[in-house]
Amino acid sequence: MLVRSDGCPVDPAGIGEFPRPPEEPFVLEEESAGHDWALWCRSRGILSCIVVPLLAGGRAVGSVGLASSARGTLRADDLRRLRLVSDLLGALRDYEGRLAGVQGLFDEINRALDRALAVDRAMRIPPTYRGLARAVGASLDATYCQIAVRDSADCLIIAGSGGRRPPRRRVAGASLPLAQLGRCAQAIRENRGVVVHYDHSDRLDEAERVAFLSPATRSVIILPFVAGARTQGVLLVGEERESRCPACGPERVAVLELVARRLGDILEMSRALERERLAVRRRERKFAIERQRLAREVHDEVGQSLTALLVRLRSLKAYEPAILEELQGLERMAQEAMNGARAVAYGIRQLGSQGDPLEEAHRFADTVLSAAHCRLSWLEERTDVRVPVRVAREIARVINESVTNIVRHARADAVRIHLAYPPGRIRVVIHDDGIGFSSDQATVAKDGRGLGLLGNTERLTRIGGIFDVCGSPEGGTSVLVEAPLALGMRLRA
Known part of the structure; x- marks a missing residue:
């Protein structure tokens, strides 16, 4: 950088290239006529000059x-001022240089911790x-x-390799006793990073290198x-x-030690989560087996008993005309009970299902x-509208309850269910x-009748919806x- 004082006859544009930096401070004097800097100064009309070298690394x-x-x-x-300026x-x-190195280390550890070893991704x-080796290798310099x-x-x-040029394994899946790997054993024993430098022909037979x-x-x-x-x-x-x-x-060893500790934490956390997932799956399998057993018991034991009762009632109707009306009432009750048992068996089997x-x-x-x-x-009017899971679950439960009520009370021959999606x-x-x-029939009775309708109303209220039942003795029920689709x-x- 050149700074020209006012009134200086030397034109900076004509300075040209500078000579090599002097090893020692240079002062332009008569006896320094053969020096590179003296020649450079004379050719440019400079009569007084002091040059001090700028040192870095000696x-x-x-x-x-x-x-x-x-x-x-x-x-x-x-000259003293120039020496001070040169030192500064x-x-x-x-x-x-140190700041650039620290910034490089910060960028490197940021890539490793926030990208390659991100906790949320591992969860x-x-x-x-x-996968971890590839991610870490791509993030490290x-x-x-x-x-x-x-x-x-x-x-x-x-167990894994990554980076720009990972070594090719000479024997796939080969392992070496830790006792033969002195440097690795030292790092594990002392719980710190170990740095090893090699020349091209140095320690070619060392276990780690081979x-x-x-x-x-x-x-x-x-x-x-x-x-x-473990x-x-x-x-x-x-x-x-x-x-x-x-x-x-x-500094870099300390940074990489942090990366290695995060690597261990990620593996430990991942294994704990995997154990928890396995435990949840085992519990779900046990629940599914128990649900299937209960469904079989309801369907087989209760259903078979009610079927036998229906057969006996129908046979009695042929021999006892006097009590025909009473037997018909009992038959309807048994039929409703059997339909209800089937519905309960189906509901138990579907409990916990993960489908739509x-x-x-x-x-x-x-x-x-x-x-x-x-x-x-x-x-169902097919559209691309996405129904929130909570809304779909509550709607499905109301449909199930309504269908159960039809089977139990309506004595219907046909049912029509229409799903539409008006805006929103x-x-x-x-x-x-x-x-x-x-x-x-909409009021809750002492024997429990009407609780299903009340439950449907409460379900729809929780999601901001409405539930209504209307009908007449001669026109069926709607x-x-x-x-709303937005919670x-x-x-x-």
Whole structure:
């Protein structure tokens, strides 16, 4: 950088290139006529000049100086000031270099922790050793990385590799006793990172280099990790570039130790979550088996008993005409009880099902109504509208309850269920051709009648919807169910 004072006859545009930085401070004097800087100054009309080298790492990398077109204008104080400026510039250069190095380490650990080893991703998808090695290798500024795991036989085996050029395994799945891997054993024993540097022909027969590293590896950082009480291993970060070998300083080792600890934490967390998922699946299987057993018991024991009762009642009707009306009443009650038992058996089997609630309601209605010898007409206006799970679940339960009521009370021959999707809402109309419905039946009686209708009203109220039943003794019954698709909204009755 050139700074020109007012009135200076020297034109900075004509300065041209500077000579090489001097090894020692240079002062333009008569006896320095053959010096490179003296020749450069004379050719440009500079009569007074002081040049001080800018040092970095013990060698001159630049120069700083003062120049004048008048002789004798620079003094010894100017030389001291220039030495101070040179020292400050050198310190600034070193500081900027360290700052760039720290920024690089920060970027590297940020990529490793926030991208490759993100906790939320590990909670969603159980990671594998290979996947973790690839992700860590892609995030680190290194040639390759490998994950070696300690097995039950006290051996280390490579479980995953990643990076720009991961080493090719000479023997797939090969393992070596930890006792033969001195550096890895040291890292695990002392629980700290170990740095090893290699020359091209240095220690070619060393166990770690033969088993785990590439032949061109110039340095490797061995970092231990622990994943729970049963799993130990090391993360090997290898570097083949000569220019990157000095970067294996204590700061980078500390950063990579943090990455290795996060790797162990991710593995431990993932295994704990997987154990919990397995336990949940086992419990669900047990519940499913128990539901199926209960459904069989209800269907077989209760259903068979009611069927036998129906057969006996029908046989009595042929021999006892006097009590025909009473027997017909008993027959209807037994038939309703059997239909109800079938509905309960189906409901128990479907309990906990993970399918679409509305599809489950369709299957429930088809199964229960066919068992009661009642025709079902299910019409749904297909659209791309997505129904929230909570809304679909409550609507499905109301459909199930309404179908159960039809089987138990309506004595219907046909049922029509129509699903429509007006803007922002879902509407279900259920109509049967049974004996009808009066408003007196909507109240809750002491024997429990009417609780189902009250439950339906409460279900729809929770999701902001409406429930209505209307009918007459000669025209069947219609049920209207309507709810908003957006949770938090409420429809007006």
